Amino acid sequence: MKTYKKADFPVANVRRFLEPGPVVLVSSAHKGQRNIMTMGWHMVMMQEPSLVGCFLWDQNDSYEMVRRSKECVINVPTVDLVRAVIGIGNSHGSEVDKFEQFGLTAVEATKVGAPLIAECYASFECKLVDTSAVKRFSLFVFEVVKAHVATSPRYPTTVHYRGDGVFMVSGRNVSYRRLFKPENL
């Protein structure tokens, strides 16, 4: 499968890829094990520091791995990976290595122990910074501490889950910059 050549990217700007709402792949590692989960429930919560809130289901194997390692990588897959996205979502149980099973390449991260996924358009290394809403809402708050983004194309073609097996595929990107008050951009 295709891998993307990536460059460092300002962590305060990761909203460009997360705020549109794509399904993401969350990779994690703990004590020699690694895992990937498919996740659609996330939101940008702050730009500086760069905070992202994620719902992690407590029945998912990644839940404990993220909770214990206090780290993860949020990877943004493109539409060519949709079968892996669904397959990973279907997989429960940590007995299989999902990188091998789905033909994905683990790349060492810089600031966290969890691996980057080379086939994804962007990878955001995250530290768990707040768990105060985990019990009530399974909401983990991460700080993006390092961002890797493909140098081309300018924007990824992402998949956005509607439930019931239906994905919306991202369409065209249009700048309305001239209509914005500069302080609202």
Place this chain on the structure above:
Amino acid sequence: MKTYKKADFPVANVRRFLEPGPVVLVSSAHKGQRNIMTMGWHMVMMQEPSLVGCFLWDQNDSYEMVRRSKECVINVPTVDLVRAVIGIGNSHGSEVDKFEQFGLTAVEATKVGAPLIAECYASFECKLVDTSAVKRFSLFVFEVVKAHVATSPRYPTTVHYRGDGVFMVSGRNVSYRRLFKPENL
């Protein structure tokens, strides 16, 4: 502007329109005043009950209106409303009525005092159910108590904000239902 004919929709399924990550318009009302804000930071948090987390900036006039009335309506605009979406985002100050200013039609809701926006594809009546993360993260958790969704087209063409004045417009919708384990749909 075009209005949509809407029908009741199961509140547990509003994820179909929110999980893909569109920019939404939040309408609110309190003590004879009404307001609209543009919002891009939101996430589905649960299906039953139907919970949605929203970041409301404390400098926005809607913040106090929602906090005091404990209600709002989350409306999903389509791409034909992009100029209103930007204009409302540019507006600070509650001295103007945004319905009048942007040519939008307020429709009475069933279960909340905040108005629906007739020109939006879908409108979700919401009650504020949790404020425990408001101080730390400006995160309001709402329960969708009533949903109104357009009867046609099947899916809306929505706008998704990338920052810096750029919107991604939603593209095609594809069913991969056959690849899912039934319990994961």
